[in-house]
Amino acid sequence: MVDFPAACRIREVVISPPTVLAPMAGVTDALFRRLIRELGGCGLVMTEFVSSHGIVNAMRAGGRGRTLRYLAFAPDEHPISAQLFGADPQVMAEAARQCEAMGFDAVDINLGCPAGKVCRSNGGSGLLRDLPLLERILRAVRAAVRIPLTVKARSGWSEREIVAVTLAKLCEDCGVDGFALHPRTREQGFAGRADWRLIAEVKAAVRMPVIGNGDIFTPEDAVRMREQTGCDAVMIARAAAHNPWIFRQITEYVATGTYQRPSEADRYRLMRRYYSLLIEQRDPETVGKMKQFASHFTHGVRNGARLRAAIYQAREAAQILDAVDAFFARELEALPA
Numbered sequence: 527m528v529d530f531p532a533a534c535r536i537r538e539v540v541i542s543p544p545t546v547l548a549p550m551a552g553v554t555d556a557l558f559r560r561l562i563r564e565l566g567g568c569g570l571v572m573t574e575f576v577s578s579h580g581i582v583n584a585m586r587a588g589g590r591g592r593t594l595r596y597l598a599f600a601p602d603e604h605p606i607s608a609q610l611f612g613a614d615p616q617v618m619a620e621a622a623r624q625c626e627a628m629g630f631d632a633v634d635i636n637l638g639c640p641a642g643k644v645c646r647s648n649g650g651s652g653l654l655r656d657l658p659l660l661e662r663i664l665r666a667v668r669a670a671v672r673i674p675l676t677v678k679a680r681s682g683w684s685e686r687e688i689v690a691v692t693l694a695k696l697c698e699d700c701g702v703d704g705f706a707l708h709p710r711t712r713e714q715g716f717a718g719r720a721d722w723r724l725i726a727e728v729k730a731a732v733r734m735p736v737i738g739n740g741d742i743f744t745p746e747d748a749v750r751m752r753e754q755t756g757c758d759a760v761m762i763a764r765a766a767a768h769n770p771w772i773f774r775q776i777t778e779y780v781a782t783g784t785y786q787r788p789s790e791a792d793r794y795r796l797m798r799r800y801y802s803l804l805i806e807q808r809d810p811e812t813v814g815k816m817k818q819f820a821s822h823f824t825h826g827v828r829n830g831a832r833l834r835a836a837i838y839q840a841r842e843a844a845q846i847l848d849a850v851d852a853f854f855a856r857e858l859e860a861l862p863a
């Protein structure tokens with residue numbers, strides 16, 4: 527038997543199994559989350575990060591504007607958490623109140639985004655360098671909502687400014703209910719490795735649930751992170767985009783010590799399912815999104831580069847579907863019986 531808890535509780539929100547789909551801008555929209563839900567094994571989903579100013583402006587404009595689309599979710603997505611970014615305490619509080627009114631189970635504050643545009647106005651990982659401002663934001667948001675409040679952070683701005691433990695304690699003092707750590711610095715981007723020792727240090731320093739994130743690519747990694755850090759739940763980003771089966775694989779691995787890998791036919795079904803849902807949605811960005819996901823979903827597919835090339839050349843959604851059908855018809859035919 528593999529040592530992995532059955533669930534993690536963030537106040538009244540039960541995350542069972544204790545696995546979380548990390549927020550990923552441009553990836554974890556309602557459609558992608560639907561795929562993850564259909565495949566199973568994920569205990570909590572999160573929206574991509576959403577601008578607190580965007581939400582507040584959209585509400586003032588009578589609910590119009592693109593931003594609110596990022597907060598759309600289906601009734602069967604619970605538990606679901608909305609992630610906000612921004613650096614104005616009152617705007618963050620108002621945006622959080624809006625998320626609560628929309629029915630989110632929890633609200634999360636982004637302290638990790640490395641994008642210059644976000645950091646320059648002190649949002650995302652910019653707040654890691656301004657803990658007094660962060661404290662004002664946390665207290666304002668905490669006072670504004672009753673639903674659980676969580677934070678997702680990088681470990682600091684740079685190697686010389688690691689603040690993970692101080693930050694987690696500050697969050698707990700301000701009434702934050704759960705803390706997710708991606709232990710890389712802002713300067714690091716995605717280079718090097720996530721320093722899981724920092725997750726263990728945070729876990730030892732606070733009472734609230736700690737969610738470990740960073741460099742989980744296989745079920746074995748998820749179990750190893752839990753063993754090495756004692757974290758209460760694991761959060762997965764990039765691997766979920768390439769391998770949306772990973773949550774189900776973790777459940778299977780924990781129960782049996784082994785897990786199934788998706789076959790080429792499984793990958794075909796997944797791509798077709800996602801593309802068909804996209805087309806049904808009639809989004810003007812459908813073709814762009816199909817091309818973007820081609821790179822995720824062809825990861826590990828035999829001769830995947832050929833399929834990607836065909837998809838990138840196509841101009842219309844129907845052409846892309848035809849390319850997928852033709853490619854897999856050939857590939858599945860070529861597989862040994």
Ligand SMILES: Cc1cc2nc3c(=O)[nH]c(=O)nc-3n(C[C@H](O)[C@H](O)[C@H](O)COP(=O)(O)O)c2cc1C
Binds near residue numbers: 551678
């Ligand atoms: C394409 C992409 C978009 C991301 N968008 C967000 C985001 O909106 N909010 C956030 O907190 N982190 C975001 N992240 C960071 C991930 O949530 C996660 O912390 C990071 O990728 C490390 O986890 P991993 O090793 O499982 O990928 C993003 C990462 C990627 C690759």
